[in-house]
Amino acid sequence: MDHTRRGALAGGAFALSVATAGCLDFAAGDGPQGPEGTPATLTCEDDEFVRLDRPFEDSVTETLVETGETTVELSTEGATETYGQSLRLVLRNTGNAPAATLGESAYSLQRETAEGWLDVRGSTSGEGVELPRAEASLGTSSAYSWDVTLTESGIADAVDGVDLAVCPPLGDGTYRFVYWGLVDAPPIGAEFELVG
Numbered sequence: 001m002d003h004t005r006r007g008a009l010a011g012g013a014f015a016l017s018v019a020t021a022g023c024l025d026f027a028a029g030d031g032p033q034g035p036e037g038t039p040a041t042l043t044c045e046d047d048e049f050v051r052l053d054r055p056f057e058d059s060v061t062e063t064l065v066e067t068g069e070t071t072v073e074l075s076t077e078g079a080t081e082t083y084g085q086s087l088r089l090v091l092r093n094t095g096n097a098p099a100a101t102l103g104e105s106a107y108s109l110q111r112e113t114a115e116g117w118l119d120v121r122g123s124t125s126g127e128g129v130e131l132p133r134a135e136a137s138l139g140t141s142s143a144y145s146w147d148v149t150l151t152e153s154g155i156a157d158a159v160d161g162v163d164l165a166v167c168p169p170l171g172d173g174t175y176r177f178v179y180w181g182l183v184d185a186p187p188i189g190a191e192f193e194l195v196g
Contacts, residue, residue, distance in 0.1 A: 106181025
């Protein structure tokens with residue numbers, strides 16, 4: 001095999017570029033880049049960003065809720081989720097009668113702040129938006145299920161037909177998924193810790 005100085009230099013440069021590519025990707029930030037812990041509030045640098053309003057007044061019930069006719073349970077895989085992984089949740093009618101709902105998109109994804117729970121999503125159009133609501137019935141032994149990728153784009157793209165964004169970026173801290181679409185019942189939620 002014929003080795004030349006030019007070939008050795010080219011091979012060394014290629015090996016160096018491969019070795020540093022992973023470092024550059026890590027330095028560029030593949031993990032959560034937002035505020036850590038419990039921030040005072042959620043602040044967005046985009047002046048056109050309008051955060052989703054909280055569409056419910058009642059306090060959030062955890063795991064199990066009684067409607068007028070039946071029982072509904074919200075379950076999740078764990079209490080700690082990793083940035084970039086999927087948050088999997090199931091809302092199941094475990095009772096003996098159908099549950100009236102406002103459809104699968106009637107949920108909030110909130111972050112705990114010093115001023116309370118705030119939705120991480122909003123519109124970048126300068127105007128507020130509402131999530132789609134459609135009267136539906138969750139039959140006995142039926143369920144709604146969500147599989148939301150825990151990245152800014154994954155959360156923003158989880159609701160079809162609505163142009164949403166997440167701002168500021170996600171950071172390590174306490175979050176909760178709240179389904180507020182049960183008619184004649186309080187919202188039901190599940191808290192989780194997001195880690196990098």
